[in-house]
Amino acid sequence: MPYWGIVEIARIWGRINLWLLRVIAGVKIEIRGRDKIPQGPLLVASKHQSAWETFTLVTLFPNPVFILKRELQWIPLFGWFTIKGRMVPVDRGGGAAALRAMTARAHYELMQNRQLIIFPEGTRRAAGAEPRYKFGVAHLYAGAGVPCQPVALNSGLFWPRRSLLRYPGTVVVEFLDVIPAGLPQNEFFARLQEEIETATARLIEEGRRELGRSE
Secondary structure, eight states, rough: HHHHHHHHHHHHHHHHHHIIIIIIIIIIEEEEOOGGSSSEEEEEEEOOOHHHHHHHHGGGGEEEEEEEEGGGSSSSTHHHHHTTOOOOOOTTHHHHHHHHHHHHHHHHTTTTEEEEEEEEEEEEOOOOOOOOTTHHHHHHHHHHHHHHEEEEOOGGGOTTTOOOOOOOEEEEEOOOBBBBBTHHHHHHHHHHHHHHHHHHHHHHHHHHHHHHHOO
């Protein structure tokens, strides 16, 4: 299959997961700011609280590609699909050479008119936890030469990390104002963190009020 066939399978898989969550667990979804997503190649920097966004975001972009840790591609079947779908692996212990290789590969995929999705904190963080953004997203932004779409969400309230529990309610994912290409790295990094964290705190408060009413 061509890579776009794999991406379409992932999109169908994501939609099935969202349907099952709604029907079985009562977890709904609200999307805000979708009209802010520009056409063409794009760096998508998303908050990461749950497994939820790993399959939801792929349903919201026409040609998505994830940056993921290299070890995930060693998993039988799943890893092979990520390779065939041309996901961008990163060797977290590879230092500067690995960062350069990731940036070059990411730039190639962006030039194929794809939307590159990255979780700037590198791993899931509990809803409301202190943020731990990694500067690699700023290096990627500088090398990509495309706008960045920040994404805030509150999924960790309804599907906590490292938990089998699901809590009924509405997960909100919000696309914020696009950050244009070409900003200095430090300015971009500070702006990205401030905008995502401010919006995420607001969404978490909304979600907690909803959970409080349902108890």
